[in-house]
Structure formats: C-alpha cells, structure tokens
Amino acid sequence: MQVLSVTEINEIINQVARGEGSLIAALEEIQERYGYLPPEALILASERLGVPLSQAYAVATFYNAFSLKPKGKHCLNVCMGTACHVRGSPQVLDRLETKLGIKTGETTRDRLFTLETVNCLGACALGPIVVTDGEYSGQMTPQKTDQLLRNIIRAEADR
Amino acid sequence: MNRLQSTSDFQTWQAAMAASWDETRPCLRVCDGTGCRALGSQKVLENLRAELARTNQDTPIEVVGTGCPGFCECGPLVTVYPQRISYQKVKPEDVSAIVQKTLIGGEVIQELLYTDPQTGKHIHLEPELPFYQKQKRFVLDFNGRIDPTRIEDYVALGGYTSLVKALTKLTPEQVVAEVKTSGLRGRGGAGFQAGVKWELCRKNVQKTGIGYIICNADEGDPGAFMDRSVVEGNPHLLLEGMIIGAYAIGIEQGFVYIRAEYPLAVENLRIAIRQAEEAGLLGTNILGSGFDFNLGIRLGAGAFVCGEETALMASIEGRIGEPRPRPPYPAESGLWGKPTNINNVETWANVPMIIAMSGLEYAKIGTEKSKGTKIFSVVGKINNTGLVEVPMGITLREIIYDIGGGIPNGKSFKAAQLGGPSGGCVPAEHLDVPIDYESLNALGAIMGSGGMVVTDEDTCMVDFARYFMTFIQEESCGKCVPCRVGTKAMVATLERICAGEGLPGDVDYLLEMGEHVRNNSLCGLGQTAPNSVLSSIRYFRSEYDAHIFDKTCPAKVCKGLISYSIDPEICNGCMVCLRNCTSNAISGARREVHTINPRLCTRCGVCMNVCKFDAVVVA
Numbered sequence: 001m002q003v004l005s006v007t008e009i010n011e012i013i014n015q016v017a018r019g020e021g022s023l024i025a026a027l028e029e030i031q032e033r034y035g036y037l038p039p040e041a042l043i044l045a046s047e048r049l050g051v052p053l054s055q056a057y058a059v060a061t062f063y064n065a066f067s068l069k070p071k072g073k074h075c076l077n078v079c080m081g082t083a084c085h086v087r088g089s090p091q092v093l094d095r096l097e098t099k100l101g102i103k104t105g106e107t108t109r110d111r112l113f114t115l116e117t118v119n120c121l122g123a124c125a126l127g128p129i130v131v132t133d134g135e136y137s138g139q140m141t142p143q144k145t146d147q148l149l150r151n152i153i154r155a156e157a158d159r
Numbered sequence: 160m161n162r163l164q165s166t167s168d169f170q171t172w173q174a175a176m177a178a179s180w181d182e183t184r185p186c187l188r189v190c191d192g193t194g195c196r197a198l199g200s201q202k203v204l205e206n207l208r209a210e211l212a213r214t215n216q217d218t219p220i221e222v223v224g225t226g227c228p229g230f231c232e233c234g235p236l237v238t239v240y241p242q243r244i245s246y247q248k249v250k251p252e253d254v255s256a257i258v259q260k261t262l263i264g265g266e267v268i269q270e271l272l273y274t275d276p277q278t279g280k281h282i283h284l285e286p287e288l289p290f291y292q293k294q295k296r297f298v299l300d301f302n303g304r305i306d307p308t309r310i311e312d313y314v315a316l317g318g319y320t321s322l323v324k325a326l327t328k329l330t331p332e333q334v335v336a337e338v339k340t341s342g343l344r345g346r347g348g349a350g351f352q353a354g355v356k357w358e359l360c361r362k363n364v365q366k367t368g369i370g371y372i373i374c375n376a377d378e379g380d381p382g383a384f385m386d387r388s389v390v391e392g393n394p395h396l397l398l399e400g401m402i403i404g405a406y407a408i409g410i411e412q413g414f415v416y417i418r419a420e421y422p423l424a425v426e427n428l429r430i431a432i433r434q435a436e437e438a439g440l441l442g443t444n445i446l447g448s449g450f451d452f453n454l455g456i457r458l459g460a461g462a463f464v465c466g467e468e469t470a471l472m473a474s475i476e477g478r479i480g481e482p483r484p485r486p487p488y489p490a491e492s493g494l495w496g497k498p499t500n501i502n503n504v505e506t507w508a509n510v511p512m513i514i515a516m517s518g519l520e521y522a523k524i525g526t527e528k529s530k531g532t533k534i535f536s537v538v539g540k541i542n543n544t545g546l547v548e549v550p551m552g553i554t555l556r557e558i559i560y561d562i563g564g565g566i567p568n569g570k571s572f573k574a575a576q577l578g579g580p581s582g583g584c585v586p587a588e589h590l591d592v593p594i595d596y597e598s599l600n601a602l603g604a605i606m607g608s609g610g611m612v613v614t615d616e617d618t619c620m621v622d623f624a625r626y627f628m629t630f631i632q633e634e635s636c637g638k639c640v641p642c643r644v645g646t647k648a649m650v651a652t653l654e655r656i657c658a659g660e661g662l663p664g665d666v667d668y669l670l671e672m673g674e675h676v677r678n679n680s681l682c683g684l685g686q687t688a689p690n691s692v693l694s695s696i697r698y699f700r701s702e703y704d705a706h707i708f709d710k711t712c713p714a715k716v717c718k719g720l721i722s723y724s725i726d727p728e729i730c731n732g733c734m735v736c737l738r739n740c741t742s743n744a745i746s747g748a749r750r751e752v753h754t755i756n757p758r759l760c761t762r763c764g765v766c767m768n769v770c771k772f773d774a775v776v777v778a
Contacts, residue, residue, distance in 0.1 A: 022477045023477040024457075027460075028419065062462065063461050063462050064460070081382050082538070082579070082612045083538035083544070085381075087539070091765070095763065098742070098761075120383070122194075122384030122420075124231070124539075125231035125544035126197050126198065136196075136197035138198065142739075142763060142764075143769065
C-alpha cells in the first residue's frame with residue numbers, strides 16, 4: 001500500500017485543477033494512486049476545486065470506482081457480466097468467498113486480498129473471468145480459482 | 160508531423176499515405192484488442208518481433224498489432240498477409256513455426272487453422288471463414304487491418320476524406336440533410352433518428368451561440384463490447400464522425416464519455432486525439448477552413464445509470480450521475496444548460512460512411528425503417544463468441560447459427576437476450592425474426608446497443624431474470640421511488656422464487672409491479688428495468704410455475720431447488736470429489752462409495768465438475 005502524502009495529493013489535485021477542473025477526474029487520479037480515497041483527499045479536493053465537501057462525499061460514494069476503505073495487496077475482481085454469469089461466474093465467486101472467508105467488497109484480515117466484482121470487461125469469449133492485479137485469467141472454474149490463489153500465496157511466501 | 164494548413168495539404172498527405180499502403184506485402188497482423196490480449200496476444204507479438212529480428216530477412220516483414228476483428232472465440236488471431244492466412248488460438252511457442260514454415264517456407268500450418276465444426280475441413284483464408292461470410296463490415300472494416308495507434312494507417316485507407324468532403328463540398332445544413340436522408344437511427348438503444356436530433360440541436364445552437372456534442376461511450380450493458388472494439392480498434396473513425404457532426408451542428412467543444420473499465424480503448428482514444436490535433440484535424444481552424452472544434456475525454460467511474468443521457472451530463476459536470484426529467488431534452492438544454500447532441504459510438508462511427516457514400520446510398524442498406532448495419536456482440540452459450548456486423552433485416556437464426564456457429568456441446572437453443580438489462584428475450588419459436596427496431600419491439604425485446612446473450616437448455620430463465628433485475632436494482636441511482644423501491648421488491652420476489660419459496664400469485668405480482676415501474680419511473684433505466692422479467696414471463700411462464708408450484712428448477716440452476724447425490728453404481732471411491740469439496744459435505748473411504756450430506760452441501764457443483772466418471776447427479 002502507498003504511504004499517504006498530502007503534498008502529493010495536492011499535486012494531483014492541482015494538476016487536475018489546471019486542466020479540466022473536474023472533481024471526478026481528481027478523485028479518479030487519487031483512487032488510482034492509492035487504491036482508495038483517504039479522507040484528507042476528499043477535504044483537499046473539495047477546498048481546492050471549490051465544491052462542498054458533501055458533494056465530494058456524494059460523488060465518492062455514488063460511483064463504483066471509488067472506495068473509502070484501503071484495499072488489500074492483491075485485488076481479485078470477478079467479472080459478473082451476463083456472458084460470464086451464464087458460463088458459471090457465480091460458482092467462481094462463491095468459491096473465492098468460501099476460500100478467502102470474506103464477502104464481495106471485503107478485504108481479508110491480513111490485508112492480502114480484496115475481493116470485488118465488475119459488471120463487464122467486454123472480454124466475453126473468455127468468460128468466466130477473474131482479474132488479479134490487472135491480469136486476466138479466462139475460462140475460470142472453481143478449481144482453477146484454487147490454483148490462482150495458491151500461486152499468489154506461494155509467491156508471497158517466497159518473498 | 161506538420162500541422163496541415165489546408166485541404167490540399169491533406170490531399171497531398173493522403174495520396175502519399177495511400178501510395179505507401181500495400182496489403183500485398185508480407186505482413187503479420189495480430190489482433191491486439193482486449194480479448195486477444197487477455198489470451199496472450201502481447202507475448203505473441205513480442206515473440207514474433209524477436210523471431211523476425213533473429214531470422215534477418217532481406218525484405219523486412221512488418222508486424223502490426225491491430226484492433227479487434229471480432230472473432231474473439233479463436234484468439235489470439237494472427238493473419239499472414241498477403242495471402243491472409245488466418246491462424247487461430249496462437250500460442251507464443253507457435254511463433255517460430257509461423258515464421259520458419261509459413262513466412263520463409265511458404266507452408267500453411269494445418270494445426271493453427273480454423274476447423275469448420277460441420278464439415279471438419281480446415282479453412283485457410285480469413286475471408287473464407289464462415290464467421291465473416293454473412294457479415295457486412297462497414298464500421299468494423301478497418302479493425303484487424305490498421306494499427307489503431309497510427310493515424311497514417313487510417314488516412315491511407317481513405318480516413319478523414321469524408322471530413323474533407325463535408326468541409327469543402329457541403330454546407331452544415333447539407334450535412335444534416337444527408338444524415339437525415341440516410342435514415343440513421345441512434346445505435347445506443349432508443350433508435351431515435353440521428354439527423355432529426357442534429358437538426359433540432361443545430362437550431363438551438365444558432366440561438367444560444369454555444370452548445371456541445373457528446374459521444375456516449377459508457378457501454379454499460381454487461382455482455383456488450385461493440386463500442387469498446389470500435390474505440391480500441393479504429394478511434395479515428397469515431398473522431399471523424401464527431402468532427403463532421405460538430406461542423407454540421409455548429410459546435411466548438413465535444414466530449415467523449417468513456418468507461419474507465421476499458422483502459423486500452425481510453426489509451427488508444429487519447430493517442431488518436433493527440434494525433435488529430437497535431438495533424439490539424441482537431442483544434443482551431445481545422446484544415447484552414449475557419450472551423451474550430453476541440454474534443455475532451457471524460458472517464459466514467461463505474462455507474463451504469465450514466466449511460467442515460469441526463470445522468471451522463473451530470474457526471475461530466477462533476478456531480479453524481481442522477482438523471483433529471485425530460486423535457487427539456489438535451490438538444491434544448493443539456494450540458495451546463497446549453498444545447499447538446501449526444502450519440503453513441505456506433506452512431507458517430509456511421510457518419511463518415513454516410514458522407515462518403517451519400518445519405519441516399521446508405522439508405523439502400525437495411526430495411527424500410529432500419530437503415531445500415533448493426534454490430535452485435537454475440538456471447539454466452541454460443542460457439543463463436545465475438546463481434547458481428549450485419550445488415551439490418553438479417554434474421555436472428557442467421558446470426559446465431561450461420562455466423563455464431565450454433566450452440567456448444569450439442570445443447571439446444573433456448574433464447575437470445577437482446578439489449579442487456581433493459582432488453583428482452585427472443586425465444587426459439589421466433590428465431591426467424593428479422594433484426595430491425597420494430598420487429599424486435601413487437602416481440603418485447605429491443606435492438607438496444609447490440610448485446611446479444613445466447614442461452615441454452617441449461618440456462619434457467621428465472622435465474623437469468625433475477626440476474627438482470629439484481630443488476631438494475633444495484634445500479635438504480637435511487638432518485639425516484641418507483642425504480643428504487645419497485646426494483647427492490649421485484650428482486651426480493653425473484654430471490655424467493657429461486658430459493659424455492661415462491662408463492663402462488665408471485666408471477667402476477669411481478670407483472671403488476673413491473674408495469675408500475677415501467678410506467679412511473681423517471682428515466683430510461685427505470686422505464687426499461689422490468690423488461691427482462693416481463694419478457695421472460697411472457698415466453699417462459701412454465702419455468703416460473705415449475706419453481707413456484709412443483710418446487711423444481713427445470714434447468715437445474717437454482718440452488719434452493721436442486722440437490723446433488725452420488726450414483727453408487729458408478730462411484731468407484733476415487734476421493735477426487737471429496738478432496739475438492741470446500742464444505743466437507745462428502746464422506747467415504749478410498750475404494751468405497753462416497754455420499755453427499757445434503758445438510759452440509761452448498762450446491763456449488765464442484766464435485767460434479769471434477770468427477771471423471773459422471774457419478775455425481777443433480778436433481
């Protein structure tokens with residue numbers, strides 16, 4: 001996880017303010033950088049861009065892309081698009097929830113995994129898809145999901 | 160490159176690019192779209208470049224990463240030019256064979272060819288693939304041929320000549336007239352006449368002096384990726400369409416609102432905008448014509464409702480994506496209260512073609528009321544998942560069987576869901592329906608943006624409706640009561656039915672509530688929210704009845720209504736299912752028949768998948 005830096009947050013906001021000046025764009029950049037929106041970022045963005053904090057909070061909680069909670073080291077994102085659904089993504093998600101002992105949207109206590117879903121990645125020929133830290137794994141089954149988790153855990157143990 | 164100062168500058172450049180374009184030269188074109196990337200096309204590209212560098216040919220052979228040609232099922236796709244030999248499912252380790260055998264030895268590698276499942280024959284050349292036979296590729300024409308990050312490729316094939324034609328030969332009014340004559344209807348779902356919308360907006364812009372155009376690239380329907388592939392594979396086509404539109408309507412500023420879930424499309428679009436600006440095709444005084452137009456990108460932050468135009472504009476303004484009542488329509492009062500014209504990607508992408516061939520010629524394609532072509536993303540239980548562009552009026556059967564290759568594993572077709580969560584399904588008895596706006600509406604489905612999800616006998620239509628309803632309920636912005644509360648009530652009822660706790664009267668309740676949500680919701684999301692449920696009741700009421708009265712799920716999907724057991728006649732006690740069961744529901748010693756404890760079983764189905772002897776049965 002990234003260490004928070006107010007200077008850096010300010011820089012990001014200033015850069016956006018010089019450009020298109022949109023609150024959403026600023027929050028997107030911060031989310032991208034830290035994996036979540038720290039409370040400081042919301043306050044700084046609302047002050048710099050001249051929007052009420054309530055509006056910044058509304059935006060941060062309305063859109064799926066934003067999270068107010070820090071995420072785990074590895075993000076597992078299960079595609080729940082229609083094509084993935086009919087090809088068995090609910091079983092894949094079930095398996096991950098059971099194996100990790102968390103529900104969708106939660107992070108494991110050791111902060112290693114965050115489990116999320118996405119509505120469609122548009123790579124429907126590969127369904128069901130699980131994205132691990134930006135990497136796509138296609139044609140997933142509950143068994144392949146176990147393997148995926150094992151690989152990450154093994155790589156972590158080797159570090 | 161130097162900024163082009165005039166249309167004659169452009170013509171000189173265009174002629175030079177066209178002269179240097181030669182598809183008879185040896186070249187390897189590799190699909191580098193999101194689908195093929197996920198299957199490993201980047202490694203294939205990398206290996207190809209390394210292998211070619213190693214073999215050191217006399218005539219250098221080009222390797223081009225292209226946009227998605229649509230045949231996602233068989234990716235990564237490599238096409239060997241000039242013959243256009245089509246290799247499928249290429250793995251990084253196949254690369255040296257492609258270079259050594261095909262490029263140098265002139266030999267076709269049989270194992271990498273597509274095999275026709277009906278005849279068992281290998282098909283050598285790309286144009287001969289059955290997948291492409293019945294398609295009519297206008298919008299997708301350059302996908303798979305050009306490098307989307309090179310404006311030169313697009314220009315070489317005639318790109319931006321429609322813009323030049325509009326600027327030099329047509330007045331803005333004439334451009335609007337051409338689009339009206341073409342009969343082009345919005346490809347985003349509602350199917351409103353694009354030319355009529357442009358004309359309205361133009362009139363209002365003339366009064367206010369300022370207005371905007373927007374491209375809606377917030378392709379939110381799950382299972383749909385037509386727009387992604389156009390933006391990813393041929394971004395300049397979209398830009399050209401928008402610049403022509405801006406000229407016609409009299410606009411100086413436009414926006415593309417695109418989903419952040421499509422990182423490659425965003426990247427290619429950014430590159431394209433920068434190139435067009437550097438070339439003088441965007442910005443101030445475009446090609447010396449005195450016409451100014453700037454284009455910005457706004458990223459969607461993951462909200463389905465932002466595909467609705469008023470919510471989309473609220474989002475661009477930096478607010479939460481809540482729709483507002485219409486009228487006033489965007490053409491009158493849109494972004495920041497100014498007249499605004501919104502079209503989706505595919506609609507804009509049709510514009511250059513209309514200008515190039517004239518509205519009259521364009522109107523000859525398709526049916527009486529639905530003109531042109533339509534791109535569908537055909538996904539789900541289908542052999543050839545992919546993008547297909549077909550003329551309006553083709554039948555559903557042709558798309559699913561002739562192009563899509565039918566249903567996998569010998570299963571039978573149940574229904575095609577068109578138009579995503581807002582759409583409806585078309586069952587087997589209507590397979591011969593012609594694809595046009597009116598015919599689909601009559602069946603309770605919609606053209607939608609082009610998502611086509613194919614289901615088979617193993618798909619439970621109640622579960623399917625529950626899936627869409629849950630999706631809509633989660634994505635409802637919560638502003639108006641019918642949508643916020645109504646969708647929630649419908650989901651709760653559907654969940655009960657799927658859990659085996661359905662009651663007599665539930666279906667009537669769904670029909671009544673669905674009608675209410677449809678008639679009283681504020682925006683398009685709510686007004687179309689119940690469609691998937693209503694249409695599945697219309698065609699598959701017997702499945703609902705089986706869930707409610709017989710407490711069975713005919714497709715054996717709904718967990719509350721099925722149970723797994725092990726056939727003692729077949730089970731040989733291999734312990735594989737036992738080891739794979741996460742809930743410790745299976746017991747039995749090695750070489751002894753296993754049993755499943757129904758109280759512990761979570762009905763995940765893993766035991767059935769792993770059993771090599773088909774001993775696990777579901778009832």
